[in-house]
Amino acid sequence: MANGIIPTPNLEQDRQHLNHFHTFRHHRTGVLVWGLVLPAYLPPIAGAVLAFIFDWRLSGVAELIAGTAVLAGFLFALMIFVFQLRLQITHDPRVQERLNLPRLVDELFQNVLYSALVSLAFTLAVVVSTVTAPLPAVGPIRLELWPSMIVVALGAHLIGLLYVVIQRTQAAYRELTTDTVE
Secondary structure, X not given: OOOOOOOOOOHHHHHHHHOHHHHHEOOOOOOEOHHHHHHHHHHHHHHHHXXXXXOOOOEOHHHHHHHHHHHHHHHHHHHHHHHHHHHHHXXXXXXXXXXXXXXXXXXXXXXXXXXXXXXXXXHHHHHHHHHHOOOXXXXXXXXXXXXXXXXXXXXXXXXXXXXXXXXXXHHXXXXXXXXXXX
C-alpha cells in the first residue's frame, strides 16, 4: 500500500519508467545497457578533458545560443508529441498485445524530457558564459577556459542524448513493426 489505505498494485513497477536514468537499464534484467550509457556520458567527460588539455576557449557563441535555443524548442515540441502519443496508444487495441511498445514510449518520453532540460541548461550556460566573459578590444567574445569546458561538456552530452533518443525511437518502431508478440 502506497498510502496505507488504498492499494496500488503496480506503483513500484510504474515508477521504474519515470526516471531518465532507469531507462539505461534492461527492462527485464536491470543490467546497464552500455550501448546507451557510453554515448550519453562518455563524450561530455572526454570533451571537457580535451578542452582543458588543449586550452579551448570558445568564440562565436551567438551561433551556439541561436542553435541550441531552436533545438530546445524542437525537443520541447517532441516531448509534447510523445506525451500525446502515449495517451493515444493507451487505449489502442492493436498496441495492447505489444507489451514492450508502451514501455518504450515511456522511456522515449523520459529521454526526450531530459534532453530538453539539458538543451535548456546548455543554452543558459552559453548565455551566462558570454555575459560574464571579458570584452575584447577587437574581435569576437572568447569564453574563459572553465566556462568553455562546461559548454563543451553540455554540448557533447546533448549530442549523446540525441543518439539515445534516436536509438529509443528505432526500438519503438521496430517493436511496432515486428510481427511476433513477446
